[in-house]
Amino acid sequence: MQRGTNLARLGGYNQAVILDANRRAHEGIARVELVELTGLSPQTISNVVRRLVDEGMVREDRKAASGPGKPRILLKLEVSSRFAVGIHLDPALMTLVMLNLCGQVVASARYEMPAVPEPDGTARAMAGRVRDLIASAGIPREQILGIGVAAPGPIDVARGIVVGPPLLHGWEAVELRGPLHELTGLPVLLDKDVTAAAVAELWASKRAAPENFAFIYLGTGLGAGVVLQGEVLRGASGNIGEIGHFPTQAHGTECFCGRGNCAGMALAFRTLIQEGIDAGLFPADQGAADLAGTTAAVARRCRLAREGHPVAEQICPRAAARLGEAVVHVANLLDVDRVIFGGPLWDGLADFALPKLRQEGQERFVARAIHEVEVAGPGLGHEVGAIGGACLVLDHALSPKASGLLLGSQA
Ligand SMILES: [Zn+2]
Known part of the structure; x- marks a missing residue:
């Protein structure tokens, strides 16, 4: 729990501290408990709470007195008083979600990206999809706090630009935050997709101890989001977690970096499909363009291996071993106690790869004598990137953590 400060100029910060305490107290929280938890003065608490009640974000709940004395007034977060929109931009898919103040999904939508991406039209397309989502959810626009965009790296956080992901052909320095803000009138935050996914898992976590985990995203690219001591790490420029070029x-x-042993390329959809074609598991015209079809093909390959198909049994462990190598380095470098996997490719690989990755973790994690490293699938499923985008907005509005202060909303 982050402590507050009684300096008047940090009213926004104190509000975040109080909202955060309210969010965590599912049964409601009394003013006196807020004073204890936050270290703020009763007067500061009273001022901020009055403002939050006036704005409809917090309500007062009068409990009948259980003994002598005044009835106890509990403060409860109005979870449906504000909402956040999240967009995950993947080379193959655009996923949108809307979250309430508790981080629950109240609306979602999924669209295939055009076969030939048109960067200039992307902000317009996103703005249109956001309007559709808000309309379909029937929520007044003034209740939308903002939009969080989770995009493939590298990104320029300061300028709100997707710099030119190697896998998004034709994308070079595509400005997203500015145009999307102009088109929607809403504040827009931008972060790397893997970092957004880590934010989402952190929000969803019910663990009491500070979290230490890496979120490994397997999609069109390979990347890691990092949470240490309960804080989301972003690095100097917001581009932490580029593990795609780890040697394997x-x-x-x-x-595309010129070498022939990069983990990202070893686990790319088209590599896995080509291996299947070469081994005679897939027809020669098995494409890798359509994400759903590719994921299904990779899943089929893994299922055949589990059923004892001799060729599949040979080639499938390779993908798990490549992933295991990269992941052991991540776990050892960061000393995390949990590695979470997710992303569209993971859906196909999970059943086959998870036991092998767990074994790899137990054998090669250096600090295993001190603590175990847990290896798990995602808690949030295929919408994790978009949920993470929306959590950036909630984090910014509700959480007093440093990570919420670093990313300025579009002015
Ligand atoms: Zn490379």
Whole structure:
């Protein structure tokens, strides 16, 4: 729990401290408990709470007195008083969600990205989809706190620009935050997709101890989001977690960096599909363009291996081993106690890879004598990136953590 400050100029920060305490107290919280928890003066608490009640974000709940004395007044967060929109931009898909103040999904939508991405039209398309989502949820626009965009890296957080992900052809320095703000009139935050996914898992976590985990995202690219001591780490420029070029066993598929042993390329959809074609598991015309079809093909490959298909049994462990190598380095570098996997490729690999990754973690995690490293699938499913986008907005509005203060909303 973050402590507050009684300096009047940090009213916004104190409000975040109080909202955060309210969010965590599911049964409601009394003013006196807020004083204890936050270290703020009763007067400061009273001022901020009055403002929050006036704005409809917090309500007072009068409990019948259980003994002599005045009835106890509990403060409860009005979870449906404000909402946040999250967008996950993947080279193949655009996923949108709307969350209430508790981080629950109240509306969602999913669209295939055009086969040839048109960067200039993307902000317009996003703005249109946001309007559709708000309209379909029937929520007044003034209750929308903002939009959080989770985009593939590298990104320029300060300028709100997607710099040019190697897998999004034709994308070079695409400005997203500014145009999306102009088109929707809403504040817009931008973060890397893997970091947003880590934010989402952190929000959803019910653990009491500070979290230490890496979120490994397997989609069109490979990346890691990092949470240490309960804080989301972003690095100097918001581009933490580029693990796609970690060296792994040579597999012969040349990466765009020029080498032939990069983990990201070893686990790319098209590499896995090509291996399946070469081994005679897939027809020669098995495409890798359609995400749903590709995920299904990778899942089929893994299922055949589990059923004892001799060829599949040979090639499937390779993908798990490549992933295991990269992940052991991440766990050892960061000393995390949990590695969470997610993303569209993970859906296909999970059943096959999870036991192998757990074994790898137990054998090669250096600090295993002190603590275990838990290896798990995502708690939030395929919408985790978009949920993370919306959580950025909630974090900014509700959470007093440093990470919420770093990313300024579009002025
Ligand atoms: Zn590379």
